[in-house]
Amino acid sequence: MLSEKGLIFFPMRELEGTPEDYQLNYENVFFPAADSTRLHGWFVPSSDPKVNTTLLWFHGNAGNISHRLENLALLHRYLDISIFIFDYREFGLSEGQISKAGTYLDAQGAWNYLVEERSIEPGDILLFGRSLGTALTVDLASREPCLGAVLEAAFTSSHDMLERYFFGAIPQELLQSAYDNLGKIHLVRAPLLFIHGQYDEAIPVEMAQRLYQAAQSPKRFHLVIGSGHNDTYVVGGFEYFQQWRDFLDECLGKKD
Numbered sequence: 001m002l003s004e005k006g007l008i009f010f011p012m013r014e015l016e017g018t019p020e021d022y023q024l025n026y027e028n029v030f031f032p033a034a035d036s037t038r039l040h041g042w043f044v045p046s047s048d049p050k051v052n053t054t055l056l057w058f059h060g061n062a063g064n065i066s067h068r069l070e071n072l073a074l075l076h077r078y079l080d081i082s083i084f085i086f087d088y089r090e091f092g093l094s095e096g097q098i099s100k101a102g103t104y105l106d107a108q109g110a111w112n113y114l115v116e117e118r119s120i121e122p123g124d125i126l127l128f129g130r131s132l133g134t135a136l137t138v139d140l141a142s143r144e145p146c147l148g149a150v151l152e153a154a155f156t157s158s159h160d161m162l163e164r165y166f167f168g169a170i171p172q173e174l175l176q177s178a179y180d181n182l183g184k185i186h187l188v189r190a191p192l193l194f195i196h197g198q199y200d201e202a203i204p205v206e207m208a209q210r211l212y213q214a215a216q217s218p219k220r221f222h223l224v225i226g227s228g229h230n231d232t233y234v235v236g237g238f239e240y241f242q243q244w245r246d247f248l249d250e251c252l253g254k255k256d
Contacts, residue, residue, distance in 0.1 A: 033109035041086025058133030064092035135179035197227035
């Protein structure tokens with residue numbers, strides 16, 4: 001029987017660094033998923049205690065949170081908001097066995113941790129999903145009253161992605177617990193920022209453009225000229241982070 005691990009998910013256990021390597025203060029956090037699976041993450045506070053905004057980060061389908069450290073450090077420098085990044089089950093120090101169904105429970109657990117344990121207002125939480133993480137971002141944003149959502153390298157659905165990689169002959173075991181961004185995006189009421197690499201070899205930019213057209217909330221689209229799937233923040237440089245800054249300011253302005 002085929003497993004989602006090794007075909008959809010490529011988790012790595014060993015952490016190759018911590019935010020301390022980038023001179024960032026942080027807390028090691030262990031918290032329960034919605035089904036009580038023990039998950040691990042890092043909470044990196046803003047340098048300004050008066051800032052309430054917190055970024056909830058959903059990473060992609062491979063590696064673990066330590067492989068996002070450079071991106072995290074740069075976002076923290078440019079935005080100076082708190083950032084909570086965590087690993088899905090079976091990634092990094094998180095327990096359990098990875099599955100699409102499990103990631104939904106992990107995402108809800110991360111949201112619950114911020115709202116219930118850290119007493120962060122839902123309207124102060126900015127969601128960020130990259131690649132696979134965009135499915136969890138769209139799902140949460142369609143149900144929870146967040147500040148806004150950033151979708152980087154977003155795809156239409158897991159079915160569309162599987163068709164792309166299996167040339168239409170999709171194993172039935174991989175069709176369970178689908179990710180369906182295209183079917184949920186119209187339910188999102190919070191502002192949306194789409195970011196996509198011009199030459200993304202993993203997720204074609206046309207998928208993100210379809211999502212953008214289907215979205216009903218305030219939205220903007222930033223195409224990173226010359227970048228692929230994993231180097232948007234490197235190739236995009238200052239303009240990439242300025243898009244984030246402008247979007248955050250827009251979200252905070254609408255909130256006021």
